[in-house]
Amino acid sequence: MARRILPGFPLALGITLVYVSIIVVLPLGALVFKAASLGFEDYWRIVSSPRAVASYRVTALSALAATAFNLVFGMALAWVLVRYRFPGRRFIDALVDLPFALPTAVAGIALTTLFAENGWFGSVPAHAGIKVAYTPLGIMVAMAFTSLPFIVRTVQPVLEDLDPALEEAAQTLGGSDRSIFLRVILPLLTPALLAGLSLSFARSLGEFGAIIFIAGNQPMSTEITALLAFIRLEEYDYQAAAAIASVLLITAFLMLAITNILQARALRYMARG
Amino acid sequence: MKIRLDNVVKTFETFRAVRDVSLEIESGELVALLGPSGSGKTTILRMVAGLEYADAGHIYFGTEDATDIPVRDRGVGFVFQHYALFPHMTVTENIAFGMKVSKVRRDKAAIDARVTELLRLVQLDGLGERFPGQISGGQRQRVALARALAVDPKVLLLDEPFGALDANVRRDLRRWLREIHQELGITTLFVTHDQEEALDLADRVVILDKGQIVQQGTPEDVCRNPASAFVMNFLGDTNRFTAAVSGGVARLGNATIPAPGFSDGPVEIFLRPSDLGWNVSGEGIPATVARVIDRPAGRRILAVTASGEAVELDVAPETQVSAQDKGIIIIERARVYAAA
Numbered sequence: 001m002a003r004r005i006l007p008g009f010p011l012a013l014g015i016t017l018v019y020v021s022i023i024v025v026l027p028l029g030a031l032v033f034k035a036a037s038l039g040f041e042d043y044w045r046i047v048s049s050p051r052a053v054a055s056y057r058v059t060a061l062s063a064l065a066a067t068a069f070n071l072v073f074g075m076a077l078a079w080v081l082v083r084y085r086f087p088g089r090r091f092i093d094a095l096v097d098l099p100f101a102l103p104t105a106v107a108g109i110a111l112t113t114l115f116a117e118n119g120w121f122g123s124v125p126a127h128a129g130i131k132v133a134y135t136p137l138g139i140m141v142a143m144a145f146t147s148l149p150f151i152v153r154t155v156q157p158v159l160e161d162l163d164p165a166l167e168e169a170a171q172t173l174g175g176s177d178r179s180i181f182l183r184v185i186l187p188l189l190t191p192a193l194l195a196g197l198s199l200s201f202a203r204s205l206g207e208f209g210a211i212i213f214i215a216g217n218q219p220m221s222t223e224i225t226a227l228l229a230f231i232r233l234e235e236y237d238y239q240a241a242a243a244i245a246s247v248l249l250i251t252a253f254l255m256l257a258i259t260n261i262l263q264a265r266a267l268r269y270m271a272r273g
Numbered sequence: 274m275k276i277r278l279d280n281v282v283k284t285f286e287t288f289r290a291v292r293d294v295s296l297e298i299e300s301g302e303l304v305a306l307l308g309p310s311g312s313g314k315t316t317i318l319r320m321v322a323g324l325e326y327a328d329a330g331h332i333y334f335g336t337e338d339a340t341d342i343p344v345r346d347r348g349v350g351f352v353f354q355h356y357a358l359f360p361h362m363t364v365t366e367n368i369a370f371g372m373k374v375s376k377v378r379r380d381k382a383a384i385d386a387r388v389t390e391l392l393r394l395v396q397l398d399g400l401g402e403r404f405p406g407q408i409s410g411g412q413r414q415r416v417a418l419a420r421a422l423a424v425d426p427k428v429l430l431l432d433e434p435f436g437a438l439d440a441n442v443r444r445d446l447r448r449w450l451r452e453i454h455q456e457l458g459i460t461t462l463f464v465t466h467d468q469e470e471a472l473d474l475a476d477r478v479v480i481l482d483k484g485q486i487v488q489q490g491t492p493e494d495v496c497r498n499p500a501s502a503f504v505m506n507f508l509g510d511t512n513r514f515t516a517a518v519s520g521g522v523a524r525l526g527n528a529t530i531p532a533p534g535f536s537d538g539p540v541e542i543f544l545r546p547s548d549l550g551w552n553v554s555g556e557g558i559p560a561t562v563a564r565v566i567d568r569p570a571g572r573r574i575l576a577v578t579a580s581g582e583a584v585e586l587d588v589a590p591e592t593q594v595s596a597q598d599k600g601i602i603i604i605e606r607a608r609v610y611a612a613a
Contacts, residue, residue, distance in 0.1 A: 163355070163357060166357050166359060168324055168351070169351065169353060169358075169359075169417075169420075170370070171344045171345050172322060172324070172344055173370055173371035173374065173420065173421075174345050174346075174371055174374055174376070175371075175374040176374065179374040183370070183373075183374065187361045188360070188361055269404040269406060270360075270406060
């Protein structure tokens with residue numbers, strides 16, 4: 001075997017495993033353990049209670065809507081940042097990461113103020129009778145805000161590496177702008193889009209700080225799953241909190257698994273024959 | 274389809290890439306644009322394709338002014354140096370791309386038949402289901418050619434088509450491209466910086482320098498009668514001397530070189546290594562051998578003249594010569610140009 005430059009395999013793997021165990025597996029394991037200490041019937045009763053189901057619905061639907069929104073606007077933003085040179089480009093590029101850096105509670109309070117019925121943004125749709133703050137729409141806004149960087153930052157590098165000759169080749173072959181985008185650019189961006197999409201969706205499912213300020217938190221309508229778990233925790237009902245949290249965990253895990261499979265399919269051309 | 278460029282100009286920022294180039298390519302001709310990097314050859318090719326627009330001048334396809342026709346309607350086949358195959362499509366899908374996006378509707382059977390025909394033409398039968406990442410560089414370039422030919426282009430344009438391939442594959446593909454051209458008779462323009470490639474492949478060679486055409490003609494024309502010192506230099510190894518002409522002859526060492534038509538004064542004399550010989554005595558340039566390099570076709574002597582100039586000359590493989598030998602460089606052929 002060729003000599004390697006980096007520290008040996010046993011050491012590197014050891015450190016990695018210890019780290020993953022302590023930071024990721026241990027807390028999640030404790031969660032599953034706690035939930036498992038309920039009998040199946042109790043578990044099922046808690047996770048299928050009408051209030052819990054309503055919270056899944058609003059969380060999942062808002063996360064889907066926020067992800068769909070970010071898919072379009074995140075891609076547009078990445079496109080503009082990569083393809084065009086304009087004054088302020090680097091500033092906008094830096095702004096994209098702001099939702100990561102900003103404490104989510106601060107973001108939540110700011111968004112609530114802006115989107116309240118008498119706020120700068122909220123007053124416009126209010127004329128048409130549409131309320132944003134304290135409705136599922138507000139949840140969606142908060143989710144979209146906190147997960148925007150995922151799509152931009154996954155698509156951007158792939159777009160930067162896209163060989164301009166591919167588009168030129170497609171043009172010389174008579175492709176219209178539309179068919180070049182749909183047949184050449186989009187398929188090549190798909191793996192990155194899927195990665196960004198799954199991260200964005202997973203983050204939206206788990207978002208807490210930004211949402212609780214804008215959501216209104218009415219049980220059965222604007223109460224998100226993470227908040228319900230938190231409420232159970234406040235009531236010292238640790239088992240119920242764990243049970244509800246486990247639903248989020250399983251959903252996020254399934255979703256990541258599905259996107260991984262889709263991604264592998266989209267990248268099958270990379271496999272060497 | 275005949276192509277005509279009429280006083281074409283292209284400037285990038287402040288760099289004048291193409292200056293007033295006029296060029297005619299006859300229908301069915303295979304023409305090489307040859308020049309060093311920065312000579313504007315690729316820019317000219319891209320303007321013919323419509324991938325760049327000329328700042329001034331016109332480009333005609335036949336009698337039609339194609340200057341402002343967008344690339345997708347121009348009907349050219351373009352082969353890129355690094356293939357530019359669509360990595361997420363199989364070889365078959367790559368070749369079919371142009372037919373699928375075309376405004377002319379074709380049914381699936383017609384597309385399949387055409388793809389099969391093209392795969393046979395480029396000798397890649399059986400590789401249709403592979404992805405570009407799964408075939409070799411030479412095969413990729415043939416797929417790129419098939420893809421360009423699939424839309425029945427009026428003109429075929431190739432940008433350094435063999436530049437990214439290794440020497441053996443390059444030579445094979447060159448001969449093969451020549452055969453394909455003979456078979457299809459499509460007007461073809463290709464760009465290269467490799468003079469051997471241009472001379473090997475083209476009916477006519479157009480030599481460019483600093484955005485201008487410095488000479489064009491058959492490979493024989495440009496090899497036997499290089500129009501300028503630049504062309505002489507660019508087409509192959511040369512030894513350059515400066516000398517003075519007096520009475521229609523120039524003197525190098527104790528050899529005289531006829532320089533008819535040159536008035537008295539300084540000139541540049543270019544000697545190819547194969548235009549020189551080595552002898553122990555005679556009329557020529559006295560020199561000392563510094564090193565001998567053996568090559569399959571003969572021996573190359575690196576010599577230093579009495580006045581300290583380095584000279585390279587090719588001699589027959591059986592010539593007995595070694596470093597430190599003293600002798601005379603015999604001049605068999607020389608080209609004289611006015612001093613720059």
